[in-house]
Amino acid sequence: MSKPWILGLTGGIGSGKSAVAQCFIDLGVHAVDADHAARWVVEPGRPALTQIAEHFGDDVLLADGNLNRAELRKRIFQNESERRWLEALLHPLIGREISDNLARAESPYAILVSPLLVESGQHRLAQRILVVDAPEALQVQRTILRDSTSAEQVEAILKVQASREERLRHAHDILVNDRDLDWLHSEVSRLHRFYLTLRGGQT
Ligand SMILES: CC(C)(COP(=O)(O)OP(=O)(O)OC[C@H]1O[C@@H](n2cnc3c(N)ncnc32)[C@H](O)[C@@H]1O)[C@@H](O)C(=O)NCCC(=O)NCCS
Numbered sequence: 001m002s003k004p005w006i007l008g009l010t011g012g013i014g015s016g017k018s019a020v021a022q023c024f025i026d027l028g029v030h031a032v033d034a035d036h037a038a039r040w041v042v043e044p045g046r047p048a049l050t051q052i053a054e055h056f057g058d059d060v061l062l063a064d065g066n067l068n069r070a071e072l073r074k075r076i077f078q079n080e081s082e083r084r085w086l087e088a089l090l091h092p093l094i095g096r097e098i099s100d101n102l103a104r105a106e107s108p109y110a111i112l113v114s115p116l117l118v119e120s121g122q123h124r125l126a127q128r129i130l131v132v133d134a135p136e137a138l139q140v141q142r143t144i145l146r147d148s149t150s151a152e153q154v155e156a157i158l159k160v161q162a163s164r165e166e167r168l169r170h171a172h173d174i175l176v177n178d179r180d181l182d183w184l185h186s187e188v189s190r191l192h193r194f195y196l197t198l199r200g201g202q203t
């Protein structure tokens with residue numbers, strides 16, 4: 001089987017990656033999401049969850065045995081060495097899930113959605129990079145609304161992610177997501193037609 005042509009889709013927290021990815025999925029494009037892979041590798045019964053509980057203590061587990069994501073989020077975004085420990089454990093596992101899933105793509109191209117595409121080196125899997133960009137104030141506002149979290153928590157996450165400038169340096173295409181969802185849909189349709197021409201109809 002030939003390797004799929006991969007579009008890397010990235011952007012900071014709350015920029016709209018998942019919303020853009022959904023538009024591509026609606027157009028029939030196979031999508032692999034690093035945040036979803038990050039959930040699979042810590043499901044109950046997976047060795048990584050046991051290692052996380054041993055390292056951080058049982059407070060990071062819920063009564064039903066699932067990961068207490070809100071608790072772990074608090075711990076890692078206020079302590080760089082704890083975040084690095086967690087990333088060293090999870091990123092290789094996430095990378096394997098992503099590669100396995102991308103290999104199953106049957107659409108003319110596939111997308112890899114990842115908040116840390118540039119930071120983690122996952123961009124090397126992609127032939128082209130689309131950055132979803134939005135003003136920082138809008139990223140914070142959208143994330144607070146979506147996650148019922150605080151501005152301080154979102155800003156702590158923003159601080160450890162690549163800067164907009166750094167991310168944009170890797171971009172082949174930029175989608176500025178500062179309008180409504182109908183507009184976003186039409187921009188993604190336009191990009192999709194363009195990517196199909198780049199693929200020259202190859203499957
Ligand atoms: C800390 C955790 C449990 C918090 O879970 P929660 O459900 O609250 O958030 P979720 O996983 O949906 O992530 C939301 C957003 O936070 C940001 N984020 C998550 N992890 C990181 C990180 N290590 N560095 C920078 N930003 C991150 C991203 O923008 C992501 O889209 C979770 O984010 C996690 O396991 N992070 C470590 C794994 C990782 O690096 N994931 C990023 C994808 S590779």
Ligand SMILES: Nc1ncnc2c1ncn2[C@@H]1O[C@H](COP(=O)(O)OP(=O)(O)OP(=O)(O)O)[C@@H](O)[C@H]1O
Nearest residue numbers: 012013014015016017018019115142146179180181
């Ligand atoms: N153009 C838009 N108009 C209105 N709401 C939007 C728009 N784009 C995204 N949103 C909303 O903003 C929130 C954040 O978007 P989304 O979840 O797609 O961001 P993300 O980049 O995937 O974030 P994360 O890095 O946290 O996973 C969601 O609730 C989404 O529905």
